[in-house]
Amino acid sequence: MGARANPDEPRGLPWVWLAGIAVALTGALWVFPLWRVLPLAGSGSVAATVFNPAGFAARFWTETLPSARTKAVDAAVLAVALRRDPAEAARLYAHAVGLGTPYYHVRGTGRVTAVERNVIVVAPEGGDGVTLALETGPIFGNTVRDGTALLNVNDFPSLADFNAVSTELNRLVEERVLPELRRQATVGTRLEFAGCAEAADPAASGPLLTLIPLFAEAR
Amino acid sequence: MPRSTVPRALALLGALLLAACKPSTPAAPQSTASANPPATSHRVAVVISTLNNPWFVVLADNARDRAKELGYEAVVFDSQNDPAKEAQHFDNLIASGYGAVLFNCTDAKGSIANVRRAKAAGIPVFCMDREIEASDAAMSQVLSDNYSGCVALGQYFVKQVGETGRYVELLGLVADTNTWNRSKGFHSVVDRFPGLKMVAQQSAEFDRTKALEVLESILQANPDINAVFCGNDAMAMGAYQALLAAGKADKVKVFGFDGADDVVKSVAEGKIAATVMQFPKTMARTAAENADKYFKGERNFPQRLPVAVELVTADNVAKYGDYGRKGKP
Numbered sequence: 001m002g003a004r005a006n007p008d009e010p011r012g013l014p015w016v017w018l019a020g021i022a023v024a025l026t027g028a029l030w031v032f033p034l035w036r037v038l039p040l041a042g043s044g045s046v047a048a049t050v051f052n053p054a055g056f057a058a059r060f061w062t063e064t065l066p067s068a069r070t071k072a073v074d075a076a077v078l079a080v081a082l083r084r085d086p087a088e089a090a091r092l093y094a095h096a097v098g099l100g101t102p103y104y105h106v107r108g109t110g111r112v113t114a115v116e117r118n119v120i121v122v123a124p125e126g127g128d129g130v131t132l133a134l135e136t137g138p139i140f141g142n143t144v145r146d147g148t149a150l151l152n153v154n155d156f157p158s159l160a161d162f163n164a165v166s167t168e169l170n171r172l173v174e175e176r177v178l179p180e181l182r183r184q185a186t187v188g189t190r191l192e193f194a195g196c197a198e199a200a201d202p203a204a205s206g207p208l209l210t211l212i213p214l215f216a217e218a219r
Numbered sequence: 220m221p222r223s224t225v226p227r228a229l230a231l232l233g234a235l236l237l238a239a240c241k242p243s244t245p246a247a248p249q250s251t252a253s254a255n256p257p258a259t260s261h262r263v264a265v266v267i268s269t270l271n272n273p274w275f276v277v278l279a280d281n282a283r284d285r286a287k288e289l290g291y292e293a294v295v296f297d298s299q300n301d302p303a304k305e306a307q308h309f310d311n312l313i314a315s316g317y318g319a320v321l322f323n324c325t326d327a328k329g330s331i332a333n334v335r336r337a338k339a340a341g342i343p344v345f346c347m348d349r350e351i352e353a354s355d356a357a358m359s360q361v362l363s364d365n366y367s368g369c370v371a372l373g374q375y376f377v378k379q380v381g382e383t384g385r386y387v388e389l390l391g392l393v394a395d396t397n398t399w400n401r402s403k404g405f406h407s408v409v410d411r412f413p414g415l416k417m418v419a420q421q422s423a424e425f426d427r428t429k430a431l432e433v434l435e436s437i438l439q440a441n442p443d444i445n446a447v448f449c450g451n452d453a454m455a456m457g458a459y460q461a462l463l464a465a466g467k468a469d470k471v472k473v474f475g476f477d478g479a480d481d482v483v484k485s486v487a488e489g490k491i492a493a494t495v496m497q498f499p500k501t502m503a504r505t506a507a508e509n510a511d512k513y514f515k516g517e518r519n520f521p522q523r524l525p526v527a528v529e530l531v532t533a534d535n536v537a538k539y540g541d542y543g544r545k546g547k548p
Binding site: 098 | 350354501
């Protein structure tokens, strides 16, 4: 048989010791924890800052883009400058994000001179006979996003999000501009237009630049 | 032990465990750039993902040489595509008192911790070419516009291959954002043509030898492909070797990305259909010059600075060479 506890011994005494040790250990572990629970970097604001490229692009399209048209360079002015000196034209009228690709934001009025599979060719009024092309096929790349110089990569959570904005803006051009442009544009039609183009060296023959149209209306 | 001791002991154990895993007090916000003390060390560390690829050697050499031109002691550290080695380099350079890091990361997410440790030690990090997925860790990030480059490459791909065909995509490192920005740019174009079927998409980790092995394996199941899109030029050369060995080099078009010298020459010779010129010298020099500005007191840098890229094809290849555009610094 095992020994019995002495009924005269104070019952609470071992627990006082145990509790004291526990308090000391708890304090020590509080100061020097065995492990720590850390939030993932930035996770606290993830839910609040989930980026919605489609929503952003839709707001940009309706709230910001229309008023920016007035700041675009006149197509005739650009056409003359490009003919004279492409490098100087780029210096005066193109803009780039960082050390990125330079773009023109252009507006003008002109007559349709040709309708081809994926472009409509326009001769801007006052452009001294030069022609520009308006893209009417699938829209790709960052020309729409970067062409107006209104959006800055550093205002977006990541490059991937910034690129997703391009996809959405290109989709809006295809949905909201191109169908009506294709319907209206026949040879001889007078068009008011605005759009963006990469500031590459002008083509040796044919249209000087190919614009992605952001706006086009028959006049 | 009396029975009542068990729940008491369990309660005590629970309390101890709770204490042991108490949430840490959130780290104090890291000092803003403008609050950083002026850099005192004039030593610059160039930490590169791998030197087993000539393109990164150019990046490293130009970063180091530009830093030296600007009057700094500069040393290159090779991470050998190993995040653990990269972390060791950061331990060493922090302990050694370097004043700035020009950084090409191994992992867009995993490398953030290294950048934060350097920042906490008062060492600014200037990323080159590869993005880390944080906007508050590096002092700035000079990055190629990979998406745009692969949009242009995708458009050229459709012109060359046509609107119908079967192709393979060789991806780079899956933890690198460049891999996905390139892939998404390419697919934003090519996926619009339902006649173009991707029969395989596999990572070859930006490595020439792996690309050769991966494509050899893919070709066994898909001997009738028309094209291979590779996320970098090293993989494009590996893919070309695999096609050459299979007797298909003249039937299958290979597309790369980087503008590496051997691929630019191969474009001129008609072996590779196209590549995209990134400008490693521009990125390296810009990062070194930003570090110099930092040493001189500048603290206001754009977090991300995109650098334009250019499509290189048989039509314009004469303009390119030596990891850039001829006549362009």
